[in-house]
Amino acid sequence: MKKLALISIPLVLILLGLTSYLNLAVAPTEATMGDVQRIFYYHVASGWVGMFCFFVNFVASIWYLWKRSPQSDALAAASAEVGVVFCAMLLLLGTLWARPVWGIWWTWDARLTTTLVLWLIYVSYLILRRFSTSGQTQVLAAAFAVFGFADVPIVYMSIRWFRTQHPSPVIGGGPDSGLAPAIMQTLLINVAAFTLLGLVYIWLSYKLQREEQALEAAHAQAALRGAA
Amino acid sequence: MNSIIFLRTAYIISWVVYAGYLGRLLLRMRLVEAERKEMEQSK
Numbered sequence: 001m002k003k004l005a006l007i008s009i010p011l012v013l014i015l016l017g018l019t020s021y022l023n024l025a026v027a028p029t030e031a032t033m034g035d036v037q038r039i040f041y042y043h044v045a046s047g048w049v050g051m052f053c054f055f056v057n058f059v060a061s062i063w064y065l066w067k068r069s070p071q072s073d074a075l076a077a078a079s080a081e082v083g084v085v086f087c088a089m090l091l092l093l094g095t096l097w098a099r100p101v102w103g104i105w106w107t108w109d110a111r112l113t114t115t116l117v118l119w120l121i122y123v124s125y126l127i128l129r130r131f132s133t134s135g136q137t138q139v140l141a142a143a144f145a146v147f148g149f150a151d152v153p154i155v156y157m158s159i160r161w162f163r164t165q166h167p168s169p170v171i172g173g174g175p176d177s178g179l180a181p182a183i184m185q186t187l188l189i190n191v192a193a194f195t196l197l198g199l200v201y202i203w204l205s206y207k208l209q210r211e212e213q214a215l216e217a218a219h220a221q222a223a224l225r226g227a228a
Numbered sequence: 229m230n231s232i233i234f235l236r237t238a239y240i241i242s243w244v245v246y247a248g249y250l251g252r253l254l255l256r257m258r259l260v261e262a263e264r265k266e267m268e269q270s271k
Contacts, residue, residue: 001261005254012250016243024239036231039238046242085249089242096238100231197246204253211260218267 004207008200015193019045027186036100041187043093045194046086047115053083053198054122054152061145064138070213073138076145077129078205080122082198087119102165110158111166118155121148 023041030037060076063069094112095105106112125148129141159166170179179187 001254001257004257008250008254012247016246020239020243024235034231036235038235042238042242085245089245092241093238096234096241100234201249201253204250204257208253208257208260211257211264215260215264215267218264222267 004204008204011200012197015197019190019193022186022189028180028182030183033101036097039093039097041190042194043090043097044187045190046089046093048191049194049198050083050086050090051152051156052195053079053086053202054118054149056202057083057122057125057145058149058152061142064142065146071210073142074206074209074213075202076142077126077209078202080125080129080145081205082201084119084122084126085201086194086198087115087122091115091119107165109164109166110162111155111164114151114155114158118148118151121151124148 019041023038027038027041029035056079057076060072060079063072064076091112094115098107099105125141125144128144129137132140134140158164159169168177170177178184
């Protein structure tokens with residue numbers, strides 16, 4: 001536990017400090033939006049990590065349904081929890097950017113709505129895991145996660161399929177899309193740093209899930225001994 | 229309203245949430261470990 005804290009605390013602080021410094025002091029000011037555009041770096045990086053976590057959850061859930069391994073169940077739970085945190089930040093940072101740029105906090109366009117639905121799906125997943133008293137909770141959660149992941153490609157494609165208030169894709173969005181090289185470089189560093197941040201959280205949350213599984217098994221054994 | 233307020237708020241919230249989440253994970257881990265040790269000792 002002490003070793004985990006000694007590694008993770010400085011690593012997280014360095015990653016947040018480095019990206020904040022780059023975004024606020026080094027990256028150029030965007031011509032149209034001004035300084036508020038600097039929210040974009042954390043917004044996009046949080047979104048990327050959120051989707052990555054839900055993908056890990058999807059793969060781990062399929063693996064659990066196939067093999068019934070407690071490790072894959074722990075990984076599914078860990079990645080969903082981390083994904084919910086990053087997806088919440090994606091939504092929150094989006095509203096903080098939207099208010100000064102659009103003049104509104106929120107609009108029910110396809111991108112925002114599907115992202116909110118995605119967040120609610122994984123919040124429901126965590127609630128199901130936490131409060132279900134069924135002996136089949138892990139199986140139910142894994143099946144739920146497999147169907148829940150269907151919203152991820154819909155979120156990704158929403159700005160391509162529908163006309164939205166949300167900006168068009170800046171990466172892979174066709175010949176008119178793209179970013180200034182300095183902004184793109186800052187974004188890529190943020191995405192890399194946040195990926196590492198997400199992996200640290202998944203690793204810690206996985207360890208915690210495994211500890212909780214061991215504790216649950218110990219409680220069950222103690223209950224059996226008491227009943228015998 | 230000055231857009232700098234939104235920028236500051238966004239970065240402060242990011243720090244609070246991401247650092248706070250790390251703290252919460254480590255705290256939960258410490259509690260689970262303590263409970264497990266307690267169970268082992270009571271065997």
